[in-house]
Amino acid sequence: METLVMSGRPVADAYKEQIKEKVEAAQQSGKKVTLAILTVGQDPASFVYRKRLLKITESLGIGSRCVELPETATTEETVAAIRKLNEDPDVTGILPMMPMPKQVDGDAVGAALAPEKDMDCLNPANGGALLMGKGRWAACTPRACMAMLKFYKIPLDGKHAVVLGRSNVVGKPVALLLLQENCTVTVCHSHTKNLPELVRQADIVVAAIGKAGFVTPDMVKPGAVIVDVGINVTETGIVGDVAPEATEKASAFTPVPGGVGVVSNVMMMDAVVRNV
Structure with missing residues (x-):
């Protein structure tokens, strides 16, 4: 069996070309x-992430604006800055960088975002629409996972997908997006019993648990598709x-680095132009 390496580049x-056309x-x-x-x-x-995003915006012809508040900023001051950007017709998308200092209520900041300018699905209205199956808007990494599966023409209808991790930024939203594609979805987490046995049943494995090399060969069904979201810094x-x-047993897998992470940054740009 020849294994397909699902490179993110x-x-x-492909998405950059679509984005450029919309911007133009x-x-x-x-x-x-x-x-x-x-x-x-x-x-x-x-600031490292911001620098990376600014480089991409420039390459695609997208404008950028950096708003910097001091370490001592309050929730009220941060929300006020968000509302000012909401009202600015020239601003297409807003990304508050998380996490914020402990005195700033991140949930309040997310709720203050205009839903149509919410880049990373921080507003509960966007999360609720996704939960209800009324929309496909999600954070950039879950959408990157789905974009890769679609680009490489991985069949999803009726497949059993196992998601490792239940975070609000990856695990939960990618599970909902997979459900919208008619997958049967199992979400595993730190309290899951018989986790290896559940993963062995998967046609599609989405690993977003944050532990280097967690998924071992004995946990992978031959021919499964693996989407590896993990980014772990080791020696x-x-x-x-x-x-x-473990990837040697797969029919297709995303490499790390060079896989989902490459697409995630572009998905942020796709978010900027989604209402253009």
């Missing part, structure tokens, strides 16, 4: 397309949640 490139059409009609990124404090990881470099030997 071709998927990202908007600009020709006189509309601005702008991503506003809000940071509170000086979290190094947030040997960045590795996924799936052990390399």
Whole structure:
């Protein structure tokens, strides 16, 4: 059996072309397309991510605006900054960088976002629509998983998908998106009993548990499709949640690095133009 390596680069490139076309059409009609990124404090990881996003926006012709609040900013001040961006017609999308300092209520910040400008599905209205099956809007990483499965023409209807992890940013939303594609979905987490046995039943495994090499060969059914969301920094470099030997049993898998992460950043740009 030949194993398909589902590289993220071709998927990202395909979406970039679609995004560029939307941006150009908007600009020709006189509309601005702008991503506003809000940071509170000086979290190094947030600034690294912001730099990466700004590089992509520039390459796609998308405008950008950086709003920086001090480490001492209150929830009220942060929400006020969000509302100001909500009211700005030139701002197409808003991304508050999480996590925020402990004195800032992240849930209140998410709820303050205009749903149509909410880039990472932080507003409960967007999460609720996804839960009710009324919309497919989700955070960029779950959408990246689905984009890769679609690009590589992985059959989903009627398949048994096992999701490892139940976070609000990956596990839960990707489970809901898989349900919308008529998968039978099992969500496993730290309290799941007989977890290896459940994973062995999966036609599709989505690993988003945050533990390097957690999925071992004995947990993978021959011919399964593996989507590895894990990004774990080790002494040997960045590795996924799936052990390399486990991917040898798969019919298709996403590599780490070079897989889902590559597409996630582009999905953020796709969010910026979704209402253009």
